[in-house]
Amino acid sequence: xxxxxxxxxxxxxxxxxxxxxxxxxxxxxxxxxxxxxxxxxxxxxxxxxxxxxxxxxxxxxxxxxxxxxxxxxxxxxxxxxxxxxxxxxxxxxxxxxxxxxxxxxxxxxxxxxxxxxxxxxxxxxxxxxxxxxxxxxxxxxxxxxxxxxxxxxxxxxxxxxxxxxxxxxxxxxxxxxxxxxxxxxxxxxxxxxxxxxxxxxxxxxxxxxxxxxxxxxxxxxxxxxxxxxxxxxxxxxxxxxxxxxxxxxxxxxxxxxxxxxxxxxxxxxxxxxxxxxxxxxxxxxxxxxxxxxxxxxxxxxxxxxxxxxxxxxxxxxxxxxxxxxxxxxxxxxxxxxxxxxxxxxxxxxxxxx
Amino acid sequence: xxxxxxxxxxxxxxxxxxxxxxxxxxxxxxxxxxxxxxxxxxxxxxxxxxxxxxxxxxxxxxxxxxxxxxxxxxxxxxxxxxxxxxxxxxxxxxxxxxxxxxxxxxxxxxxxxxxxxxxxxxxxxxxxxxxxxxxxxxxxxxxxxxxxxxxxxxxxxxxxxxxxxxxxxxxxxxxxxxxxxxxxxxxxxxxxxxxxxxxxxxxxxxxxxxxxxxxxxxxxxxxxxxxxxxxxxxxxxxxxxxxxxxxxxxxxxx
Numbered sequence: 250x251x252x253x254x255x256x257x258x259x260x261x262x263x264x265x266x267x268x269x270x271x272x273x274x275x276x277x278x279x280x281x282x283x284x285x286x287x288x289x290x291x292x293x294x295x296x297x298x299x300x301x302x303x304x305x306x307x308x309x310x311x312x313x314x315x316x317x318x319x320x321x322x323x324x325x326x327x328x329x330x331x332x333x334x335x336x337x338x339x340x341x342x343x344x345x346x347x348x349x350x351x352x353x354x355x356x357x358x359x360x361x362x363x364x365x366x367x368x369x370x371x372x373x374x375x376x377x378x379x380x381x382x383x384x385x386x387x388x389x390x391x392x393x394x395x396x397x398x399x400x401x402x403x404x405x406x407x408x409x410x411x412x413x414x415x416x417x418x419x420x421x422x423x424x425x426x427x428x429x430x431x432x433x434x435x436x437x438x439x440x441x442x443x444x445x446x447x448x449x450x451x452x453x454x455x456x457x458x459x460x461x462x463x464x465x466x467x468x469x470x471x472x473x474x475x476x477x478x479x480x481x482x483x484x485x486x487x488x489x490x491x492x493x494x495x496x497x498x499x500x501x502x503x504x505x506x507x508x509x510x511x512x513x514x515x516x517x518x519x520x521x522x523x524x525x526x527x528x529x530x531x532x533x534x535x536x537x538x539x540x541x542x543x544x545x546x547x548x549x550x551x552x553x554x555x556x557x558x559x560x561x562x563x564x565x566x567x568x569x570x571x572x573x574x575x576x577x578x579x580x581x582x583x584x585x586x587x588x589x590x591x592x593x594x595x596x597x598x599x600x601x602x
Numbered sequence: 603x604x605x606x607x608x609x610x611x612x613x614x615x616x617x618x619x620x621x622x623x624x625x626x627x628x629x630x631x632x633x634x635x636x637x638x639x640x641x642x643x644x645x646x647x648x649x650x651x652x653x654x655x656x657x658x659x660x661x662x663x664x665x666x667x668x669x670x671x672x673x674x675x676x677x678x679x680x681x682x683x684x685x686x687x688x689x690x691x692x693x694x695x696x697x698x699x700x701x702x703x704x705x706x707x708x709x710x711x712x713x714x715x716x717x718x719x720x721x722x723x724x725x726x727x728x729x730x731x732x733x734x735x736x737x738x739x740x741x742x743x744x745x746x747x748x749x750x751x752x753x754x755x756x757x758x759x760x761x762x763x764x765x766x767x768x769x770x771x772x773x774x775x776x777x778x779x780x781x782x783x784x785x786x787x788x789x790x791x792x793x794x795x796x797x798x799x800x801x802x803x804x805x806x807x808x809x810x811x812x813x814x815x816x817x818x819x820x821x822x823x824x825x826x827x828x829x830x831x832x833x834x835x836x837x838x839x840x841x842x843x844x845x846x847x848x849x850x851x852x853x854x855x856x
């Protein structure tokens with residue numbers, strides 16, 4: 250929990266990792282990719298405040314103690330959602346697998362929610378592994394990395410028939426929160442890995458699932474916005490948005506927030522630190538202090554008040570994951586009119602410019 | 603392979619044209635010509651040229667007239683399709699500089715450097731360049747991708763041109779009826795015209811100011827949503843550019 254000016258914020262870090270990208274874990278013959286990947290992440294950390302930058306060696310693999318301290322003691326986080334990312338083509342034991350994350354989740358009950366994953370290209374064996382992980386960790390969420398390499402394949406789409414089979418099974422198993430990575434860092438070759446039209450179709454066809462688009466489709470944020478505004482079960486995962494822009498480029502951060510607030514709305518935006526790329530502490534504190542600039546060029550963007558910040562920092566994700574929120578952190582007074590989830594673009598009042 | 607186009611390209615041709623008249627041009631002038639040529643090469647996603655983006659790691663011309671250009675990107679895993687377009691465009695643009703004996707353009711510090719560099723040097727398309735490479739195979743050429751990003755650039759450019767007009771008091775009715783010639787000249791307007799020309803959409807003074815990506819006039823009723831979307835495109839380009847610049851600075855200690 251974070252408290253500022255008498256307001257109490259319940260914090261759900263809905264997108265974080267416990268990875269091992271140390272050289273000992275690099276796959277022989279794929280070292281350049283394993284190295285390139287983590288160095289790419291490390292460069293992202295450079296967009297945060299200088300005092301939070303880590304040496305590469307530390308960044309490659311933080312200790313359990315450091316993670317617990319930076320998330321929960323210093324970072325104000327109440328519940329952290331571990332997102333599994335395998336990348337076994339490059340990392341011998343995976344980058345951060347369900348097993349690795351599961352170690353933390355089992356050791357610290359109540360602190361973590363473990364999201365597993367599936368890869369439709371893994372066929373029946375992958376399905377069994379998915380089912381086993383759901384059972385073992387009680388997962389109600391999964392992270393999908395549609396641009397992940399797998400054998401000769403350089404990516405998949407949610408609309409692939411095999412992917413639909415897994416989504417169907419996910420729904421049956423009660424894995425209702427599907428986090429989809431649509432954002433920077435790895436790309437298949439000519440396919441447009443940021444194309445969110447597959448999420449659009451899947452969200453329409455699987456009304457019982459929620460699709461949280463991590464990194465809001467960056468660098469195609471506008472396509473994401475135009476899609477999300479029409480799909481009541483599509484959410485904006487703010488990892489990278491806050492971490493990558495709020496400190497480094499505050500003006501652009503305000504504009505991106507303005508776009509998201511306009512098209513998607515504060516009821517469907519969720520905070521994620523993207524730890525260990527960025528620590529939650531400065532992100533939570535900075536976001537609570539943030540206000541839309543008064544400048545003329547931001548005049549037609551929606552404002553974000555304390556209640557809106559409470560929703561984004563924790564209450565929205567708590568609702569998605571059924572996390573109990575203490576009464577003192579609930580929104581109690583002056584509730585703003587909620588966005589109508591199902592409202593279509595055409596129905597919105599569109600400011601001219 | 604389509605070379606970088608637009609008005610900046612014309613100025614590069616003029617520069618190289620004047621250079622070609624002196625056969626004993628000193629390398630420093632040739633280097634200037636190469637830099638000018640590189641300014642015509644765009645990152646299609648960021649709608650900005652590779653010189654302004656600091657993507658040129660090295661640019662030199664040897665005594666015997668060989669231009670060496672090294673391009674770099676913000677990350678090791680930047681999209682190989684865009685990388686290929688930039689390397690190929692740089693090759694084409696620099697090749698237009700008169701007085702050079704040969705051209706050597708290469709991408710450095712990238713996971714697909716080898717495949718891209720070999721393919722561009724061999725004048726092969728993207729699919730052929732990637733075939734059998736360690737980093738995987740491509741199934742489509744990049745013309746559609748380029749078109750799609752030029753459309754985005756046009757939408758974003760519409761925001762840059764029209765927003766100031768509306769902030770100065772132009773009504774939606776007025777904007778809907780305006781032509782390109784009605785808008786005051788500016789760098790943004792010239793860029794918008796260039797993007798429209800690349801898309802095959804009329805860009806002369808009599809052409810309507812606001813059109814959709816296939817060139818149809820946007821009527822008054824559809825105008826507010828169209829402009830709202832144009833603004834989102836512009837914010838997207840800005841946000842991407844700022845992230846890419848930050849990454850590049852972190853990677854190369856700029």
